[in-house]
Amino acid sequence: MKTIGYQLTPENAQIHLGMIVLQSDVTIEDEFRRYFADTDLSLLVSRIPFEDEVTEKTLGDMAHYITQSTALFPVAHTFDAVGYACTSGAMQIGSDRIRQLIMKERTCRYVSDPxxxxxxxxxxxxxxxxxxxxxxxxxxxxxxxxxxxxxxxxxxxxxxxxxxxxxxxxxxxxxxxxxxxxxxxxxxxxxxxxxxxxxxxxxxxxxxxxxxxxxxxxxxxxxxxxxxxxxxxxxxxxxx
Missing domain, CATH: 3.40.50.1860 (Rossmann fold)
Structure with a gap:
């Protein structure tokens, strides 16, 4: 077998965004494709365990899995920004705590939530x-x-x-x-x-x-x- 050479794309060739999405969410990925249709960026998604029933308890319980879900992104990947994609979960857990839980596993320039x-x-x-x-x-x-x-x-x-x-x-x-x-x-x-x-x-x-x-x-x-x-x-x- 012949061995051939290859070139690598520069690591900073694109904007890199990450999203942590609820296990039950069937909407956000499609809508983000619409919003970023004309933009050359990389968007990677990780899922977080979530029971179907939306209560203050189940929302708060997601705090136990945010760091774990962040760890499922590609190990060597560097993000410009990461979003935790749950409005009511962010309200229940708190934006500052969400940022801490994500940054504990993956340093990035910016963390947001809805x-x-x-x-x-x-x-x-x-x-x-x-x-x-x-x-x-x-x-x-x-x-x-x-x-x-x-x-x-x-x-x-x-x-x-x-x-x-x-x-x-x-x-x-x-x-x-x-x-x-x-x-x-x-x-x-x-x-x-x-x-x-x-x-x-x-x-x-x-x-x-x-x-x-x-x-x-x-x-x-x-x-x-x-x-x-x-x-x-x-x-x-x-x-x-």
Whole structure:
């Protein structure tokens, strides 16, 4: 057999992003492909164990697996940024602790999550009054709304599908999300600056622009704000 030579690509030839995604999530990878379709970057995904039922306990329990999930990325890979892709999990565990758990295993320049990214997006847009649409149970929604308001924002209008099972959440149709968001914005009667559609498993990338153009209210989602925050940290342009 003939032995032939080869060339290696430079290690810094691309932006390298990593994501830790829930075992039950069937949405975020498809939506990130959409958001980064015109961008030359590398996106690697690791999964984290998660029970189907979304409760404050199961969300908090994920803290035990974040470092382990980070360790499953390719050993020699260096990331520009890593995202922990769970909005309610980030709220329950805390963004600072998530960063510590990821950095314990893999040093990278930046760590984000959808909760942190949402707050940064609100601030970037100058949005103070936020409409809130989520799939979660009432206790999880209540805690998240309180967290958003504790950071200096107001959530005067909210709605939830009250669905605890993440496998079901991933099947809620984009049209249902679109119609519900429109109804919430109309009922707010000009009282909100933006609407936040929480949960990375909510399929809404295809309807965000329609919601914004038809109502004049900026529509944001967990996946959109996380993609935006990871991108900007790495110097990649991506509009909200």
């Amino acid at each position: 909760m942190r990214a949402a707050l940064l997006a609100f601030e970037s847009l100058g949005a103070k009054n936020i409409g809130y649409l989520a799939p979660y149970s009432t206790p999880v929604c209540k805690t998240m709304i309180e967290h958003i308001e504790s950071q200096g924002f107001s959530v005067p209008h909210s709605a939830s599908f009250d669905e605890e099972h993440d496998q079901v959440v991933g099947r809620i149709s984009p049209n249902t999300i679109y119609q519900t968001a429109i109804e919430l914005i109309v009922s707010a009667d000009g009282d909100i600056d933006a609407i936040f559609i929480a949960c990375t498993n909510m399929k809404c990338a295809t309807v965000l622009d329609r919601i914004t153009s038809e109502t004049g209210v900026t529509a944001l989602s967990s996946n959109k704000v996380l993609a935006w925050d990871l991108a900007r940290s790495a110097g990649v342009p991506l509009d909200l």
